[in-house]
Amino acid sequence: MTGALSHIRVLDLSRVLAGPWAGQILADLGAEVIKVERPGTGDDTRHWGPPFVKDAEGEDSREAAYFQSANRNKQSLTLDFTQPEGQRLVRELVSQCDVLLENFKVGGLAAYGLDYASLKTINPRLVYCSITGFGQTGPYAKRAGYDFLVQGLGGLMSLTGRPEGEEGAGPVKVGVALTDILTGLYATVGVLAALNQREQSGIGQHIDVALLDVQIACLANQAMNYLNTGVAPKRLGNAHPNIVPYQDFPSADGDFIIAVGNDGQFRKLCEVAGLPQLADDPRFASNKARVAHRGELIPLLRQATVFKTTAEWIALLERAGVPCGPINDLAQVFADPQVQARGLRIELANGLGSRTPLVASPLRLSETPVQYRNAPPLLGEHSEQVLQQHLGLSAEQIAALRQAGVV
Template sequence: MSGALSHIRVLDLSRVLAGPWAGQIFGDLGAEVIKVERPGSGDDTRHWGPPYVKDAEGNDSREAAYFQSANRNKQSVTLDFTQPEGQRLVRELVQNCDVLLENFKVGGLAAYGLDYATLNAINPRLIYCSITGFGQNGPYAKRAGYDFMIQGLGGLMSLTGKPDGEEGAGPMKVGVALTDILTGLYATVGVLAALNQREQSGLGQHIDVALLDVQVACLANQAMNYLNTGVSPKRLGNAHPNIVPYQDFPSADGDFIIAVGNDGQFRKLCEVAGLPALADDPRFSSNKARVAHRAELIPLLRQATVFKTTAQWVSLLEQAGVPCGPINDLAQVFADPQVLARGLRIDMPNSLGSSTPQVASPLRLSETPVQYRNAPPLLGEHTEQVLSRHLGLSAEQITALRAAGVL
């Protein structure tokens, strides 16, 4: 069964995470994704280890686990487009591609004749997606942008971490490069929209996606809280600014989460916790009142939760219809019955003679399901295959290009 995007060819000039994440989504959905990498070194994340993928003998390879997270279902081609001959090869590939992904600095590809204006003249149907830290215009446009600094500059770190006055208080980044991931998702949405528009107009377009724009857009309710009050939200640790109780609580053997979303759930929580009077207390009977009296309510609940284990609380609250859950480490995540039932871990045979563990795509399409065709490629693994199939280069021509340092 063909993938939903099996008719699409993507030229992926991006590296690290945001662009490759988008490219992997296209690959999962069936698109042919050609990843262009620097000869000899490749994508920076190939070297961001340990840990590394194991080879057939169980030894560490040179393939970092980080690279494996965003590069399956791609073909790797080594090509030095700082050289004129390499630029020519990229332009020839572009003639037969639908999408180009790149995350170079603003104007960085123009020096090589690989900017949107040049490639649009070659292929007017090309959808050219530029991913940068700050976008194509504005006073920061030429700056490099990295997830960590964007989390700080874009406000996320001001909302993440323990409140001022508590031990360990201070701004904190999210434990994964979330802004990169979200930017990859927005880039994917933008390209899909442009592909749909091309069906009507016959023309491609340029897509400008910036990490900072994405980070600010994804402040969601916190941004609206500020815009409606003029007051910057403060760090609340694991608590929610608009809902109470919606945070972590201590149990007899650790911690767990209670996520009460309405007054009915709060009443059920109070009954299970043996504190039914709290539900009728005017300080706590509505969410608005609970937000105002958060500092009084939370200690009362915490005094009760420490007398049962996390498993006991989860069982009792689930039966009562109160949203709750444990706080798992990754070993517990991948052993969780629901995670196992959904098949969220997969293992793909690789070119090292071993297998590469992967996290499955969350996309479940009934008629055109995600296909796991190829593990993340070795550097330059498909160079000859791609150049001979798409550009008609002979073995002799490819050998000459290698000797010249182009491949």
């Protein structure tokens, strides 16, 4: 293993998405990631289907496609740490690990002696990352947190959906569990920062990452719009609160996006659209004016865009230097020549005798590139390997643990 993190070993006790997403990023960067799962059932998302991965005969397996999205390059170890022997084995592994990821409820692992305060006495260099819905402190700390709930509570859904008064108006969640994904990314950043600090201090630390905190932090300009005005932003559909025109427009055969970022681009748009007079109209000559007169400008542009196809508009606008693009479904995404050129669809051989299609990592490191070592593991696929290599257990000892339901 020659990845940037090939010297790092991670014990991943997390389930579902935010924690596993962080674990997969670390694994893609070369870390050895041991995913600890419940015997018999494993990570909840193993069963979140259909769809399921196909086996060698082309039939549905019991491995949900959802699980595959966040568990590449990991080893699966089944271990019941509600049992004392399971707890002992986790502690032995912790003594050999650099990072622990977990997303249990606040205090949930303390009952098993697997909380940070307990484990740092075993391994003071341990970087222990806790991912929860609401963090380790505050009145909501003990609540369970789910992406959908946090998108609502954290304000994202108040900004997403058609404007009030339009048909179909109302709050809408983002089409993927974006808060979970962003939390996984922030957790990864925190782990990398703590590992870097450990190089200087020699000791690890506890990282407290909360979905709600991340969701609010990622409101970005919308949060700043509110904090600077005291006025809560409203839903604008596909429009932008600070830039106009920056939204979808109808074409002769569908819809496409125009994303004008400055007044020069707006003038070019007007020329291509056969409406050069709009660029000199005081209502539209500056972005500030266009934001104020959005309701007058957008209908004028929409009346013009319906007379050409999406492909025609994109060809014309790209030549003029006006940012624009199609609205693709996923079939079109993976057929796109740029997506194919970047190799964003990969396949890895799996333990079912077939191959699992996956989305590639977006990280491109020149000296330590991402390596796709193995597909997301079957439940317990590496239990014997991990217990033998890292803990020195014999086949007889492992068999006894299986008989006792610990492994």
